[in-house]
Amino acid sequence: MDFLTLGIVFIFGTIIGSFLNVVIYRYNSGTSPLTGRSQCFSCGKTLTWRELIPVFSFLASRGRCAECHVRLSWQYPIVETLSGLIFVAVFLLQKTPIESLYLLVIFSTLLVIVVYDMRHQIIPDGLAIFFALLSLSWFIWSTPASFERLLHFPYYWTLIAGPMLFFPFWALWFVSKGRWLGLGDGKLALGIGWFLGATLGGSAVMLAFWIGAAYALIIMAIQRIPSIVTGHMSKVPLSMQSEIPFGPFLILAVFIVYFTGVNFFDGSVNIFTIL
Numbered sequence: 190m191d192f193l194t195l196g197i198v199f200i201f202g203t204i205i206g207s208f209l210n211v212v213i214y215r216y217n218s219g220t221s222p223l224t225g226r227s228q229c230f231s232c233g234k235t236l237t238w239r240e241l242i243p244v245f246s247f248l249a250s251r252g253r254c255a256e257c258h259v260r261l262s263w264q265y266p267i268v269e270t271l272s273g274l275i276f277v278a279v280f281l282l283q284k285t286p287i288e289s290l291y292l293l294v295i296f297s298t299l300l301v302i303v304v305y306d307m308r309h310q311i312i313p314d315g316l317a318i319f320f321a322l323l324s325l326s327w328f329i330w331s332t333p334a335s336f337e338r339l340l341h342f343p344y345y346w347t348l349i350a351g352p353m354l355f356f357p358f359w360a361l362w363f364v365s366k367g368r369w370l371g372l373g374d375g376k377l378a379l380g381i382g383w384f385l386g387a388t389l390g391g392s393a394v395m396l397a398f399w400i401g402a403a404y405a406l407i408i409m410a411i412q413r414i415p416s417i418v419t420g421h422m423s424k425v426p427l428s429m430q431s432e433i434p435f436g437p438f439l440i441l442a443v444f445i446v447y448f449t450g451v452n453f454f455d456g457s458v459n460i461f462t463i464l
């Protein structure tokens with residue numbers, strides 16, 4: 190594996206990442222991500238090719254618009270870098286070209302969902318359903334049903350993994366009338382079940398809850414520090430009632446489980462999947 194090839198793969202990934210940024214901004218806004226040049230959101234200046242080089246342009250302009258000097262969002266270089274890393278990771282897996290393409294589309298969709306959920310506190314139906322249907326179609330296509338397979342329970346196990354992971358989210362949503370979480374997390378879990386299968390998918394959901402709980406505890410602890418120092422509570426205290434988007438934790442867990450193979454149900458870790 191030479192570094193030049195990995196570098197080229199990374200750069201290609203960052204270019205796709207800057208397209209994903211456009212998708213995130215224009216999704217549900219009525220404008221196509223494929224038409225029109227990108228503009229500064231503050232002064233409307235059309236960006237030149239010099240200002241459209243992924244990551245580099247942001248660093249070169251120190252994160253400001255060349256025209257009006259308004260501060261640009263860190264979302265741009267972060268999404269571009271993550272996209273580059275996803276491309277490198279998928280490349281290192283050395284799957285067939287068609288499976289690599291499938292994985293890139295899956296992970297790019299998940300990356301768009303994470304950022305969209307963090308910005309708008311909602312997981313768009315279209316993206317969650319696209320992820321679920323793509324995972325299911327890939328499973329059915331890449332694992333053709335044969336007579337022997339139909340007699341083997343594990344085949345159905347992955348087919349029902351989607352609905353199986355969807356159900357607890359739906360139940361929480363139904364019982365709380367949507368106050369604890371949105372149904373978007375459930376739709377995402379549906380796709381996670383079909384993408385990872387039953388035990389890995391279940392592991393990802395469990396891991397997401399743990400990461401989410403750890404995050405909430407850390408944030409609550411940090412917010413107590415000013416109250417200890419000054420005697421005043423912070424302006425926006427986070428409590429257990431606060432809504433934290435859960436989608437990013439689910440997706441972070443999917444990435445961890447996919448690339449490490451950590452499986453809480455059979456106790457195995459296959460961290461060398463990509464090596």
Ligand SMILES: [Zn+2]
Pocket residue numbers: 229230231232233234254255256257258259
């Ligand atoms: Zn500007």
